Amino acid sequence: MIYNYDVVVIGAGPIGGYLSKNLSELGHSVLLIEEHAEIGRPFQCAGLVNPGAMEKVNLEETALTRIWGARLHSPSGSFIEIGDPSITRTWSVCRKLFDEQVVIQSIKSGTDLWLSSNPISAVVKEDYVDLIINVDGSKTEVRTKLLCGADGAHSWVRRYFKMGRPKEMMIGLQIEVTGYESQDGRLELFTGDNISPGFFSWAIPSGDTTRIGVWSKPNLLGEESCENFLNNLMNNSPWKNKFSECKEVGRFCGPVPSGILKKTMIERVALFGDAAGICKPTTGGGIGPGFKQVDILVPLLSKAISDNKLSNKKMIQMSNSLNEMKRNHRRKRALRDAFLTEVSQEELDNIFEIWSRPEVIKLINELGDIENPIPLGLRMLKDVPEFRKFAKKAAMAILWG
Structure with a gap:
C-alpha cells in the first residue's frame, strides 16, 4: 500500500x-x-519558552516556573540582578x-x-x-x-x-537537580573561562528542581569536556556552596546548531x-x-x-x-562575541562593573529582551561610551548586519 x-x-x-x-x-x-x-x-x-512563542500555542499550563529576572555572575564572583517581577521574561516548562x-x-x-x-x-x-x-x-x-x-x-x-x-555548532550539557536554592522566578548565569569558556553556565528554576548546565564551542573547550566544566562550576568555583546540597536526577548532552x-x-x-x-x-x-x-x-x-x-x-x-532572520542572527552573534565570547576575563569583569551602574540596570530592565537583544545593544553603544571599545570589531555587523 x-x-x-x-x-x-x-x-x-x-x-x-x-x-x-x-x-x-x-x-x-x-x-x-x-x-x-x-x-x-x-x-x-533548557526548557525555556519566551512569551511570544507561548502565546502562539497557549500552553501556560505546561509551565513549571515563570521567569521574570536573572542574577548574572562575573568571572571574579561579583553579580548584578535584573528584572521586574511584574514582567514575564520567559517560561520554564516541562x-x-x-x-x-x-x-x-x-x-x-x-x-x-x-x-x-x-x-x-x-x-x-x-x-x-x-x-x-x-x-x-x-x-x-x-x-x-x-x-x-x-x-x-x-x-x-x-x-x-x-x-x-x-555556521556554529555549540555543545551543551545539562543536569536536573534537587537541593539548589534560588529566588523563585529568577534564573542565574555564571561566566568564566574555567566553567564555560566564551559562553556561560546557567541555573534555571523548574518547579521543584533546577536545571544546571554549560555550553560552549568545541574549539574553546580544547581537550576538556563539558562535564569537566560543569564539575568546575559545582565544585571549584566561587559559587560552589550553591551546589553543595544538589542531587542529580537527570542529564542531557547535545549539540546546539x-x-x-x-x-x-x-x-x-x-x-x-x-x-x-x-x-x-x-x-x-x-x-x-x-x-x-x-x-x-x-x-x-x-x-x-x-x-x-x-x-x-x-x-x-x-x-x-x-x-x-539571517541578518538578525548575524547581529546577535556579533553582540555575543563583542561582550562575551571574544573578551578576556578581565574585560568581562570590566563589563560587569559598567552593567552594575543603576542607570545601566535601568536600561537593561527597560529594553532587555531574551529574544531580541539588538535594541539594547544599540542603545548601550549609543548611551554608554565605555561599551564602544568592546564593540569595534562588531560595530558594522551590529549596525548593518
Missing part, C-alpha cells in the same frame, strides 16, 4: 508539531513522523508536556502521527517525493508533495540531501528549527525562532503546495523570506 500526503514532516518536537498544525489548519493532509515511541523524550534543551501538547494540537487539526518511525530513503520525482519509512520494523512507501525536516541538530533530512551545516543554513529549501524539501540552524547564537534557544520561521514560511508554502509548484527555483525564492 502506498500512502499519499500533501506534506510529510520528520520530527515530532515542538517545531515539527507547530509546523504540522499550521499546515493542517490550512487544509493540507499532513503526516508527522517521530522516531521515538513517545513524544518529548529524550529531553533536549518539555515533555509542552511537546506533547503541541503535537496534540496538531493531531486535533487533522495531522496523522506515526511513532517509532524513521525515514530510510527519499527520492525527489517530478510531482512528489517518494519516501520509504521504517514503521516499527516494517518498510512503508509514502508519497508527498513536500518533505519537511524538523528533525533536530542531527537532521536526517539535511544530511540525506546534503544541505550543508550550520546556530547560523541559518545557506540552503534551507531545495526542490520539494524544506528544513525547520534546529535542522536549519535556527537556534539563537546568544542563548541557544530554538523554540521561539523556530515558531517564527514556521509563521514566515507556511503562508508561502501553502499556496505552493496547493498548486504543486515546488521547484528548486520556487523554493529558493521562498527561502529568501528568511533573509531578515
